[in-house]
Amino acid sequence: MRELLTYLVNGLAVGCGFALIASGLVAVHRVTGVVNFAQGMFAVVAGLSASWLLGAGLPHGVSEVAAVLIATATGLLTGLLAIGKRGTTPQSSLIITLGVGVLAYAVEIFVWGDQPRSFPGLPGSLTLAGVGIQWQHLLVVATTVVTFLLLTAFFGRTYLGKAFSACASNPYAARVIGIDVTKMGLLAFALGGLLGGVAGVLVTPLRPVSFDTDVTLIVNGFAAAVFGALTRPGLALVGALLLGVAESLAAGYGYAAYQTELALGLMLIIMVVQSARRATVLEEAV
Amino acid sequence: MTGGARMKRPLPGLAVGAVTLALPAVLDDSALSVYIFLGLAAMVTVGVSLLMGYAGQVSLGQGAFYAVGGYTAGILAVHGGPPVLGLLAAPVVAAVFAAVIGVPLLRLRGHHLAFATLATQLILLSLAGQLEFTGGDIGLQGIPRFGIGPFELGDAASYAYLTWAGVAVVMLVTRNVIDSRPGRALRALATSETAAASSGVPVGRYKLVVFALSAAFAGLAGGIYAFYVGYVAPGSFPVLLSIEYIVMAVVGGLGTVWGAVVGAAAITLLVQALNVVGTAPGMPSYAPSVLSYAVYALVLIVVVLFLPHGLLPAVTGRRAARRPRDAGAGR
Amino acid sequence: MIEITDLVVTYGSATALDHVRLSVRRGEMVALLGPNGAGKSTLADTLSGIVSPRSGTVEVGGRLAHIPEGRQLFPDLTVEDNLSLGGWRSRERDPSFVFGLLPRLAELRRRRAGVLSGGEQQMVAFGRALMSRPDVLVVDELSLGLAPMVTRDLAAHLVALNRDQGLTVLLIEQNARLAFGVCERAYVLEAGRVVAEGPCAELAGSPRVASAYLGGSIEETQA
Numbered sequence: 001m002r003e004l005l006t007y008l009v010n011g012l013a014v015g016c017g018f019a020l021i022a023s024g025l026v027a028v029h030r031v032t033g034v035v036n037f038a039q040g041m042f043a044v045v046a047g048l049s050a051s052w053l054l055g056a057g058l059p060h061g062v063s064e065v066a067a068v069l070i071a072t073a074t075g076l077l078t079g080l081l082a083i084g085k086r087g088t089t090p091q092s093s094l095i096i097t098l099g100v101g102v103l104a105y106a107v108e109i110f111v112w113g114d115q116p117r118s119f120p121g122l123p124g125s126l127t128l129a130g131v132g133i134q135w136q137h138l139l140v141v142a143t144t145v146v147t148f149l150l151l152t153a154f155f156g157r158t159y160l161g162k163a164f165s166a167c168a169s170n171p172y173a174a175r176v177i178g179i180d181v182t183k184m185g186l187l188a189f190a191l192g193g194l195l196g197g198v199a200g201v202l203v204t205p206l207r208p209v210s211f212d213t214d215v216t217l218i219v220n221g222f223a224a225a226v227f228g229a230l231t232r233p234g235l236a237l238v239g240a241l242l243l244g245v246a247e248s249l250a251a252g253y254g255y256a257a258y259q260t261e262l263a264l265g266l267m268l269i270i271m272v273v274q275s276a277r278r279a280t281v282l283e284e285a286v
Numbered sequence: 287m288t289g290g291a292r293m294k295r296p297l298p299g300l301a302v303g304a305v306t307l308a309l310p311a312v313l314d315d316s317a318l319s320v321y322i323f324l325g326l327a328a329m330v331t332v333g334v335s336l337l338m339g340y341a342g343q344v345s346l347g348q349g350a351f352y353a354v355g356g357y358t359a360g361i362l363a364v365h366g367g368p369p370v371l372g373l374l375a376a377p378v379v380a381a382v383f384a385a386v387i388g389v390p391l392l393r394l395r396g397h398h399l400a401f402a403t404l405a406t407q408l409i410l411l412s413l414a415g416q417l418e419f420t421g422g423d424i425g426l427q428g429i430p431r432f433g434i435g436p437f438e439l440g441d442a443a444s445y446a447y448l449t450w451a452g453v454a455v456v457m458l459v460t461r462n463v464i465d466s467r468p469g470r471a472l473r474a475l476a477t478s479e480t481a482a483a484s485s486g487v488p489v490g491r492y493k494l495v496v497f498a499l500s501a502a503f504a505g506l507a508g509g510i511y512a513f514y515v516g517y518v519a520p521g522s523f524p525v526l527l528s529i530e531y532i533v534m535a536v537v538g539g540l541g542t543v544w545g546a547v548v549g550a551a552a553i554t555l556l557v558q559a560l561n562v563v564g565t566a567p568g569m570p571s572y573a574p575s576v577l578s579y580a581v582y583a584l585v586l587i588v589v590v591l592f593l594p595h596g597l598l599p600a601v602t603g604r605r606a607a608r609r610p611r612d613a614g615a616g617r
Numbered sequence: 618m619i620e621i622t623d624l625v626v627t628y629g630s631a632t633a634l635d636h637v638r639l640s641v642r643r644g645e646m647v648a649l650l651g652p653n654g655a656g657k658s659t660l661a662d663t664l665s666g667i668v669s670p671r672s673g674t675v676e677v678g679g680r681l682a683h684i685p686e687g688r689q690l691f692p693d694l695t696v697e698d699n700l701s702l703g704g705w706r707s708r709e710r711d712p713s714f715v716f717g718l719l720p721r722l723a724e725l726r727r728r729r730a731g732v733l734s735g736g737e738q739q740m741v742a743f744g745r746a747l748m749s750r751p752d753v754l755v756v757d758e759l760s761l762g763l764a765p766m767v768t769r770d771l772a773a774h775l776v777a778l779n780r781d782q783g784l785t786v787l788l789i790e791q792n793a794r795l796a797f798g799v800c801e802r803a804y805v806l807e808a809g810r811v812v813a814e815g816p817c818a819e820l821a822g823s824p825r826v827a828s829a830y831l832g833g834s835i836e837e838t839q840a
Binding site for chain 3: 162169175177178
């Protein structure tokens with residue numbers, strides 16, 4: 001029982017990391033229709049930056065915030081390449097973000113080397129019902145909850161957030177009323193960078209990152225985002241938590257080796273079921 | 287398309303063929319290995335180009351089919367099967383595997399399919415790393431050399447001939463597919479799936495056939511790879527490999543048979559040159575990987591943004607690949 | 618208010634607008650007629666800056682709002698959000714003056730735009746355009762797919778805004794009877810070229826226009 005609780009908390013924390021990645025994917029996809037393959041890279045950049053800044057003697061807090069800002073700027077740059085040129089189709093944009101991800105490998109290895117890096121998170125743990133829970137885990141969960149609340153409020157309540165939704169809902173109409181859809185897309189990429197950055201600084205103390213960790217992150221994040229059909233952050237959060245807990249339980253009970261199969265198999269099944277349902281709806285509509 | 291253009295001008299094709307045949311005789315062993323890997327990459331890339339340019343599908347997991355081919359040939363050969371059987375089985379098993387996973391996966395569109403194929407590769411690599419009959423993380427060692435009956439391919443030159451014979455087969459098959467009636471329907475498929483479907487083209491079946499065909503090409507390349515290198519392991523088929531094939535296909539120009547070969551050649555030689563630069567004395571240890579990642583990425587980005595029809599059409603002025611590509615990217 | 622000279626717009630190798638010349642004076646209501654594919658919507662898109670001309674000039678002497686063909690609302694957002702986003706250019710966030718003008722919209726304010734009827738959606742599109750406090754309004758296919766009564770109601774609002782507030786209107790229509798009923802002048806666009814222009818009364822009298830646009834079309838029998 002005690003083990004189960006530990007695995008659950010572990011899984012929730014890891015799932016929160018996936019959720020933040022997924023929310024970045026959703027933000028970019030909602031506004032631009034592009035799936036940003038470089039989303040996992042933002043987390044890697046932030047994780048590596050934070051560990052580097054801490055190593056250079058900057059205090060906690062400052063380092064993490066600076067790392068998130070670096071990730072935000074990276075997101076904006078990615079956006080400029082992916083959608084900055086007029087007439088770039090979503091498929092071309094996906095391939096460009098793929099290229100940006102590989103380009104980041106070069107930069108990351110050049111700046112930070114190819115070995116995994118980590119840094120200490122919140123020290124100590126809290127004992128609850130006989131189970132030790134690391135403060136860092138709680139920090140991850142709390143930050144994710146706050147981030148999702150802010151995100152929901154942003155999309156649902158603010159004028160800019162509604163303009164974001166408008167671009168997603170009907171890009172042509174958005175242009176008719178004078179919204180610069182490309183500029184909105186770039187902002188969305190920056191937001192994606194920010195969310196990825198938050199994921200990176202939170203998760204790196206739990207799981208060290210290296211330049212090629214982005215594949216695991218993006219695949220799990222995409223799996224979670226797919227759960228919310230790439231447009232609904234709330235469902236993506238649910239998907240990410242399920243994924244995190246399932247992986248953690250699998251690892252805890254001796255199936256660590258099959259984590260990948262489990263997560264990806266789940267994602268494939270969800271995607272196929274979703275597409276089958278969409279096809280039925282289409283047929284019925286005809 | 288390129289096929290028609292080539293028939294009208296047979297000379298360049300013949301010249302290329304002659305040079306291809308002559309090269310193994312003059313290259314030394316290290317150059318030969320580059321030449322072989324170039325051919326293997328070309329085989330896979332022709333399939334990727336066909337898939338992207340004609341069926342409008344992005345596969346981020348083409349390395350998976352390469353791996354299936356490699357493991358199929360390797361497992362059969364290690365257990366004493368005749369190498370010819372292994373080499374024939376490699377494309378067949380890869381194609382069957384693609385056909386089986388293609389049934390559910392090809393219902394997915396655009397980026398969903400891209401991630402699904404990537405996921406397939408990751409699952410496959412992870413499984414290969416754990417299962418006993420694939421040799422786990424260490425992989426399959428000691429795959430015997432390729433041979434037919436008593437005749438065994440010993441030197442690199444003979445593998446080069448084998449490889450380029452494979453390339454020729456792949457190109458011929460692709461040419462025939464493109465020029466066939468279904469091929470023309472496929473072009474419509476890349477342009478607009480709905481339009482193709484409403485004009486009576488069996489969209490799903492054609493997509494599946496192209497998917498399986500591209501997998502067969504990759505499988506064949508994987509099979510030759512296994513015999514040439516002598517071992518296969520999960521580490522032989524990284525995700526980056528699949529991205530490489532996309533770079534090559536995009537650089538060459540999607541939906542062009544020759545473009546795929548040119549793209550594979552350009553990228554392979556470029557990376558080789560960078561490797562020479564990166565490992566030169568005085569260069570830091572990270573130089574080779576940094577250089578190759580950076581160049582892959584920049585080439586991919588620049589080509590997608592500024593030469594959307596690829597290098598070959600841009601150089602020769604042919605716009606043959608234009609239609610499939612413009613629309614294939616439409617989603 | 619609108620001054621278009623020698624406008625050429627192309628999509629790839631196809632020419633959508635071919636040396637079009639059109640002008641609308643301040644306070645005028647002008648109709649633009651033409652069959653499907655004549656380039657009417659391209660002209661509207663060019664006026665609102667979504668499509669760039671290949672050559673020629675487009676001058677607009679004030680703020681322009683565009684009610685696009687097919688309403689083009691944000692279906693996932695509420696009526697109120699649709700309206701307030703209409704004020705993106707004017708920075709007008711509060712839709713109450715639109716509610717004053719179109720009270721029905723106040724009742725629908727919390728509903729998602731996607732679930733409304735065609736007439737209600739057209740009303741939202743109309744209100745959304747007004748939110749930008751326009752000097753000139755380009756209305757693309759006001760009557761398309763709407764019941765005649767709804768069309769008449771919306772047309773009456775247009776006429777009132779034109780008369781009371783001096784709103785300049787370019788009404789793009791296939792329904793010539795409606796257009797001739799509310800506009801002073803009209804242009805006829807066919808295959809990207811202006812083939813006829815003049816006062817509505819005169820155009821209605823021309824046998825060619827009458828047979829092409831006042832013949833027994835579907836909209837017309839409904840009206």
